[in-house]
Amino acid sequence: MKKFFKVLGIILLALITVAVIFYFKNNEPLPKGEKGEKAEALAIKMMGAIHKEAYDNTELLEWSFRYQNFYKWYKQEGKVEVSWKKNKVILNTKAPEKSEIIDNPKNETPNKLIEKATLLFNNDSFWLVAPFKVFDDGVERRLVKHNDKDALLVTYASGGSTPGDSYLWILDDTGFPTAFKMWTSIIPIGGVSATWEQWKETKAGIKLPTYHKVPLFGLEIDMGDVKTSTPTADALANKILKAIKHEAYKKTNHLEWSFGRRRSYKWNKKDHIAEVSWDTTKVVLHPNALEKSTIYFNDKLSDAKDKAIIKKAEDYFNNDSFWLVAPHKLFERGILRSVQKVDGKDALLVKYTTGGTTPGDSYLWILDENYIPKSYKMYVPSMKMDGVPSTWQDWITTESGTLLPTNHMFGKDRYLSMGDVKGYH
Numbered sequence: 022m023k024k025f026f027k028v029l030g031i032i033l034l035a036l037i038t039v040a041v042i043f044y045f046k047n048n049e050p051l052p053k054g055e056k057g058e059k060a061e062a063l064a065i066k067m068m069g070a071i072h073k074e075a076y077d078n079t080e081l082l083e084w085s086f087r088y089q090n091f092y093k094w095y096k097q098e099g100k101v102e103v104s105w106k107k108n109k110v111i112l113n114t115k116a117p118e119k120s121e122i123i124d125n126p127k128n129e130t131p132n133k134l135i136e137k138a139t140l141l142f143n144n145d146s147f148w149l150v151a152p153f154k155v156f157d158d159g160v161e162r163r164l165v166k167h168n169d170k171d172a173l174l175v176t177y178a179s180g181g182s183t184p185g186d187s188y189l190w191i192l193d194d195t196g197f198p199t200a201f202k203m204w205t206s207i208i209p210i211g212g213v214s215a216t217w218e219q220w221k222e223t224k225a226g227i228k229l230p231t232y233h234k235v236p237l238f239g240l241e242i243d244m245g246d247v248k249t250s251t252p253t254a255d256a257l258a259n260k261i262l263k264a265i266k267h268e269a270y271k272k273t274n275h276l277e278w279s280f281g282r283r284r285s286y287k288w289n290k291k292d293h294i295a296e297v298s299w300d301t302t303k304v305v306l307h308p309n310a311l312e313k314s315t316i317y318f319n320d321k322l323s324d325a326k327d328k329a330i331i332k333k334a335e336d337y338f339n340n341d342s343f344w345l346v347a348p349h350k351l352f353e354r355g356i357l358r359s360v361q362k363v364d365g366k367d368a369l370l371v372k373y374t375t376g377g378t379t380p381g382d383s384y385l386w387i388l389d390e391n392y393i394p395k396s397y398k399m400y401v402p403s404m405k406m407d408g409v410p411s412t413w414q415d416w417i418t419t420e421s422g423t424l425l426p427t428n429h430m431f432g433k434d435r436y437l438s439m440g441d442v443k444g445y446h
Contacts, residue, residue, distance in 0.1 A: 049212025054163025
């Protein structure tokens, strides 16, 4: 028996020795870093890279954690459907006492099951959306040099399940997170790294990770089929499209209009070729292949391929067609949708993140009782517009069956006519 305990003691000593060596070999002290403008600027750059604004407006996020825990997070409502094994809990993040138990096969006490669901959600959502939380209340940000590059150290002074934890975000040149190092209460070794990879561009416009690796422990974390959506905003947008006969618009091959009697257009929408005319100039514009565009002076074809004139025609077309068909473009790529209340009624805020002449512009669509746009407020940073109102009025039904506006009022009683608007096959 003594021999057995002696052998057991040797084994335990060996294990302790290995553990101590492993600890000192892999443990890293928490870097200090510096607070201030540079740290804040790096954090803002990171938010732009991952589309923080789209995250703020997202209504529903869906994912799983290692195919064991499953989530539907109704973010704007503050509710999360948490499922694991055969349990299901509806967490109320704004009022925890209102959380509901849906499935409880082992008849655990409600408080225990809700506490378990909360811990799972706090951990598993962090692996999905941690980069978006660097400006949360109670978070401190510091600039750290890591491999001669700027990195962002964030410390959670309060909140969550483990306040006091710190994470060093490793970023690429665009500010996009590729990994972090962790100093947490549940991991005794400091500086353990984890990758943030296989990012996915989701429906609501957010970029989210679908996979992580923690090399030190040989751990892999699959986030499952990551999805995001804005169902309430999308439903409102679809009501607008139905009201303005968008299905007929999609089948409309040709549109004609003018812009304040200064420019006129004939747009072959089917082939996406537009005649843009102003003064004595006409450009047959090919927006998808500008080199094919041709220029006419006084209706005579010019041999010149003046890029400046073609660019002017393109800018005119982008601006002037927007005043005719913008409500039909609510689901184009790069558009973020959210719902806001105006005078107690739902209005649709759309932001153009890509495309057009001035990406980054936002428009708040205000609707009549039939969901036809009657006005919008313009938020155009490049023109210093911060909520400038404009009417959308005198809608007509074209020959092709779609609805288009023929007049606008904007600014200080400025009138804009779209001329003799036509839409046909």
